[in-house]
Amino acid sequence: MRVLLLGGTAEARALADRLVAAGVDVTTSLAGRVTDPRLPSGAVRIGGFGGIDGLRAALAEYDAVVDATHPFATTMSANAASACSAAGRPLLRLERPGWATRAGPLWHWADTHQQAAELAARLGRRPVLTIGRQQLAAYLPALHDVSVLARVVELPSIGVPPGWTVITDRGPYALPGELALLREHRADVVVSKDSGGQYTWPKMQAAAQLGLPVVVVRRPARPAGVATVHDVEPVLAWIAELHTGTGKI
Structure with missing residues (x-):
């Protein structure tokens, strides 16, 4: 076999x-x-x-x-x-199952990354992006002039605005570290894909604990x-x- x-x-x-x-x-x-x-x-x-x-x-x-x-x-x-x-x-x-059944009251769903970027721009000025490096370009128009923290596994191939900070890291993550990350950046909104599973769920817990809105990109068909x-x-x-x-x- x-x-x-x-x-x-x-x-x-x-x-x-x-x-x-x-x-x-x-x-x-x-x-x-x-x-x-x-x-x-x-x-x-x-x-x-x-x-x-x-x-x-x-x-x-x-x-x-x-x-x-x-x-x-x-x-x-x-x-x-x-x-x-x-x-x-x-x-x-x-x-892995998605997170739809675990959605919090401050979650905002988006069908595309462009829509997620526009939502994040309306919700805050210090977003944390955890959507991977390949989709960062979709966030540049709406978030070009705000203080973005983008966490990726590897550095992106595109240039990012001077007000952006890009860090490289790889899960699994734990709640204390996610709380520290959001507090250090003074985050006011978190953007994530509906990846599901437990590896990256602590960021959602951290956002909920800090009372932050979360923009979640829906899974494609x-x-x-x-x-x-x-x-x-x-x-x-x-x-x-x-x-x-x-x-x-």
């Missing part, structure tokens, strides 16, 4: 650990956008496939695909759905017709069912 795991998330690393321990032949694919990624157990490939056609060709080497990419990695998920359909390979989506589970155990059962028909690896 050869499994291609589209990774880059904590859930993907946890799944790779379990599959390797069970003796499953798994290869994790990472997009290569981070210079020093956290590597999972098992074989790893880094870099894109060259679109749908490239991924479809690569699937000749695998029996099944698990898409455990970030909830906002829409292009990869769409390509996986199309390529697996064309190649006749089973596909399962592993995605996922490809239709792809079965989705929210933790590792159902994935293991799915792979076992494909491999042995017993539900046990």
Whole structure:
């Protein structure tokens, strides 16, 4: 049983650990956008496939695909759905639940990053952006002249205004550190994607404790017709069912 795991998330690393321990032949694919990624157990490939056609060709080497990419990695998920359909390979989506059911009274939802930037500009003058480096450009027009603190894993390739501060850090985070960060910056609004999970949830707790408004970018729509589970155990059962028909690896 050869499994291609589209990774880059904590859930993907946890799944790779379990599959390797069970003796499953798994290869994790990472997009290569981070210079020093956290590597999972098992074989790893880094870099894109060259679109749908490239991924479809690569699937000749695998029996099944698990898409455990970030909830906002829409292009990869769409390509996986199309390529697996064309190649006749089973596909399962592993995605952490979002935060919608945990929303606080000071949360403001946005459908796009541009909308989130405009909301943040109306809500405060010292925003903290925790939306990743690839989307920072969408915030420049609305927040160009305010004191922004942007936290990213790696420095952005774009230039930022002189009033912005960019720091590099990588979760998981803890509440005391998040409180200290917001207090030190004198933050008056926090901007986040609806990433879900526990790794970055403490910033939401910190914002609530300090009474700060939070702007949350909604998750994009996922490809239709792809079965989705929210933790590792159902994935293991799915792979076992494909491999042995017993539900046990």
